[in-house]
Amino acid sequence: MSSDYQPGDSFFLVQLQHGLEREQLKRAWHDIRAGWSRHELWVTLAIQDVRQRYRRSKLGPFWITLSMAIMVLALGVLYGQIFGQELKDYLPFLAAGFVVWNLIASLINEGCQAFILAEGMIRQLNAPLSIYVYRILASASIALFHNIWVYLAVAFWFGVKLDWVLLWVVPALLIILINGFWAALFFGVLSARFRDVPLIIGSLMQLLFFITPVIWKPEMLPGRALWLQLNPFHHLVEIMRAPLLGQLPGLANWLFVILITLGGLALAALFYSAYRWRIAYWI
Amino acid sequence: MASVVLENVWVSFPIYSAATRSLKNRLIQSATGGQIRADTVSQRIPVVQALQDVNLALKEGDRLGLIGHNGAGKTTLLRVLAGIYEPNSGRVATEGRVVPLFDITLGMNLESTGYENIILRGLFLGLKRKEIRARMDEIAEFTELGEFLNLPIRTYSAGMQMRLAFAVSTSVIPDILLLDEGIGVGDAAFLNKARARLERFTEQIPIIVLSSHSEDLVRSMCPNSLLMEHGRIVFVGPTDEALAHYRALRGW
Numbered sequence: 115m116s117s118d119y120q121p122g123d124s125f126f127l128v129q130l131q132h133g134l135e136r137e138q139l140k141r142a143w144h145d146i147r148a149g150w151s152r153h154e155l156w157v158t159l160a161i162q163d164v165r166q167r168y169r170r171s172k173l174g175p176f177w178i179t180l181s182m183a184i185m186v187l188a189l190g191v192l193y194g195q196i197f198g199q200e201l202k203d204y205l206p207f208l209a210a211g212f213v214v215w216n217l218i219a220s221l222i223n224e225g226c227q228a229f230i231l232a233e234g235m236i237r238q239l240n241a242p243l244s245i246y247v248y249r250i251l252a253s254a255s256i257a258l259f260h261n262i263w264v265y266l267a268v269a270f271w272f273g274v275k276l277d278w279v280l281l282w283v284v285p286a287l288l289i290i291l292i293n294g295f296w297a298a299l300f301f302g303v304l305s306a307r308f309r310d311v312p313l314i315i316g317s318l319m320q321l322l323f324f325i326t327p328v329i330w331k332p333e334m335l336p337g338r339a340l341w342l343q344l345n346p347f348h349h350l351v352e353i354m355r356a357p358l359l360g361q362l363p364g365l366a367n368w369l370f371v372i373l374i375t376l377g378g379l380a381l382a383a384l385f386y387s388a389y390r391w392r393i394a395y396w397i
Numbered sequence: 398m399a400s401v402v403l404e405n406v407w408v409s410f411p412i413y414s415a416a417t418r419s420l421k422n423r424l425i426q427s428a429t430g431g432q433i434r435a436d437t438v439s440q441r442i443p444v445v446q447a448l449q450d451v452n453l454a455l456k457e458g459d460r461l462g463l464i465g466h467n468g469a470g471k472t473t474l475l476r477v478l479a480g481i482y483e484p485n486s487g488r489v490a491t492e493g494r495v496v497p498l499f500d501i502t503l504g505m506n507l508e509s510t511g512y513e514n515i516i517l518r519g520l521f522l523g524l525k526r527k528e529i530r531a532r533m534d535e536i537a538e539f540t541e542l543g544e545f546l547n548l549p550i551r552t553y554s555a556g557m558q559m560r561l562a563f564a565v566s567t568s569v570i571p572d573i574l575l576l577d578e579g580i581g582v583g584d585a586a587f588l589n590k591a592r593a594r595l596e597r598f599t600e601q602i603p604i605i606v607l608s609s610h611s612e613d614l615v616r617s618m619c620p621n622s623l624l625m626e627h628g629r630i631v632f633v634g635p636t637d638e639a640l641a642h643y644r645a646l647r648g649w
Contacts, residue, residue, distance in 0.1 A: 132485065141483075155520040162517065166508040169549070238499050239521045240479045308420035391483035394476070395410060 133388030142387040149244030156245045160252030178260040186212055186264055193329050202272050209268040210358040211328040213261045214351050218290060219319050220254045225298025226305040226312035233397040243393055247298045251291050258287075265358060275360045282357035290350060293375055296382035303389050306396040322347055346374045399493035399572035399603035401455040401478060406487035408448040408473055408628075417442050447473040448484070449628045455573075455604050462619035462636055463608035464643050470628040471608040475499070475575045478606060493572025493603065496522060500577070511546035511553070511561055512537075518565040532568050539564045539594070563591060567598045574599070576607040612640055 132138070149156070168174045189212075190205040197204070225247070229236065232246040269276065305311040326347040327335075335342060342348055349370040356363040416422050448470050455461060463471040476482045477489060479497040505514050515536055519529035537546055540560045542553075550558055599605060599618070609615050615622060615636055622639035624632040624646075632642045 152520070154526050155517075158517060158520055158526075162506055162509050162513060166506070169508055235521075237476070237481060238497065240481055240495060240497055241521055304420070307418075308423065309418045310420050314420065394481050394483075396413075 130388055133391065134384075138391065139383075139387040142383070142390050145242045145390060146244045146386075149242035149248055152241065152245050153248070155241065156249040157252050159245070159249045160256060163249070163253045164256050175256075175260055178257055179263055182213070182216070182261045182264045183267075186268065189329060197330065197334065206265070206268050206272055206274050206359060207331065207355075208329060209265045210355045211351055213258070213265045214290075214354045214358075215323060215326070215328045216261055217254055217258045218294070218347065218350055219323070220257060221250065221290070221294030222297050222301065222319060223312070223316055224250045224254065225294060226301045226315050228298050228302035229306040229393050229397055230302075230309075230312075236394055236397055243390060244299075247295060247302060250298050250302075251294055254294065255291070269358075277360065279357050279360055279362055282363055283354055286354035286357065286363065289371055289375055290354060293350065293371075293378060296375075296378040299382040299386050300378070303385060303393060306393050307389070326351060343370075346370065349374075399457050400491070401453065401573060401604060401606075402488070402490045403451055403453040403477070404488040406448055406451040406453075406477060406484045406489060407446070408470075408477060408482055408484050410445045410447050411442045412445060413442060447628050448477065451477075451487070451628075451630055453623070453630070453633075455606070457603040460605045460607070460619040460621070462615035462622035462639070463606065463625065464610075464612075464615060464622055464639060465625035465631075466647070469625040471625055472499075472577060473628075474625070475577055475606065475608055478573070479575055491573060494523065495573045495575065496566070496569065496571035497575045498566050498577070499575070505550060505558065505562060507551040508549050510548060511540070511542055511550055514550055514561060515546075515565050518562065519568070522566070522569045522571075524569060536564045536568050539590075560591075567594055570598070570601050572602070573604040574602045574606070576605065576609075578609055616640070 164175050164178075168177050171177060173180060186205070186209045190201065190208045193199075193208070194201050194204045228246045228250050229243065232249075235241070236243065236246070268274075301311060301315060305315075322345075326345055327342070328351060332342060332348070343366075349367040352367045353363045353371055356367075451474065463474060465471055473482065475497065477484060478491065479495055480489070480491065481497070483489070506517060509517065512533070515533065516526065516529050519532070520526070524532075540546070540557075542557060542561065545553065545557065546561075550561065553561070605618070607615060607618055619636055621634060622636040623630055624639045624642050626646060631646070632639050
């Protein structure tokens, strides 16, 4: 941007133009790498986040586990009857799906708040901004680590056959976290500027929970609707839920997920490069 | 080698209203061509020019005071130096580890214990966990907070929080230190101790920039000062002359 800039010019365009300069792309990349190398910092932030939420309770973070267990049991028994499903089959399916959904939803919902909640720190301390995104990934992973026991207990109880297929959970978790990374980067920046974004995303995620096969099975849908295949969350959930249930994940699911990962990363990289330098002004 | 160079730095702040903070409004606005709701959702977001064409070069051994009345751009300049605000145009080049010491209790986690906050702040300063543990006893001792360090810092008084933040922040020697306002650090006894530590601390720092309204503080720490007015540098030079200019500006 040149210095003949006049206040009152279309600020939006001026910002975007400046943000898309080559120099900004380099800085964004540096921010993301430098942020990663501060892992001690963002892991500590994440642990303190989780601990703090449950500090004044006896159970501590195991509230996460307990509330997940209650949710799964209540929904499982109710919807198992509504759908006329055998509990032996349905409860593990629901528990696995719910645990995975919880991870995805908290990545996106908390991702929106990544920079907003870090306002004080961002304005006082000069750390790479990406640490606040990594912090979200870390705290969602901690929550997953508490939730997964609910699934394991259910699986054990109903004798779900778990073998080497379970190893597919690892790449699935990794790619879900990578998707959480770009989503938090993208929506985090957007939310810093537009404060109604977290609300919009929150209601959207609620809707998506019902139209994504988590409490219902894809087979229950007559004629395998096309929009089910077009729902990225269906594939995201499926790549991790299938191996949890001892089934091989579908190739189509994985291909679709890889596609949205690449697309999302490209989008977020461009967006972060363009607007990263504005975040401190926005919050 | 620590150094700071600012060339033709411009910084402007958009002033957002509740309406311009809404994506929904923004989308409606673009759908209606900005005609119907033009009064409430203005296309033009008002902009404040916080820094205008600022040029500055600091080298090792420099201690620069920033003076000017509220809103003159001192804090913004410090944040640009810290790399928190990136300018709209112009160039900022800093070499060396920059540590901002602004409102030092901000960015602390009120629900976490004193010890946890020491670790957190240390990590923000770029220390490793191991290095912080090595300094923990010294920091804890300096704060004189004793058993309180095991309690969440929301139970601390403002002065106690300040002690904690001060003790951690001064446990690392940065290359470039940015100080905002007088750091009041609790009661008189602690103040003397803090002053001694601050002196020992500041002696070893290559570059210091201090923003303050206290003429005595600026005079005692900084041989040179920079006077700001409406986001511009009005004067750079010996602190006494800068203060004289400042008084003249304010019509004293």
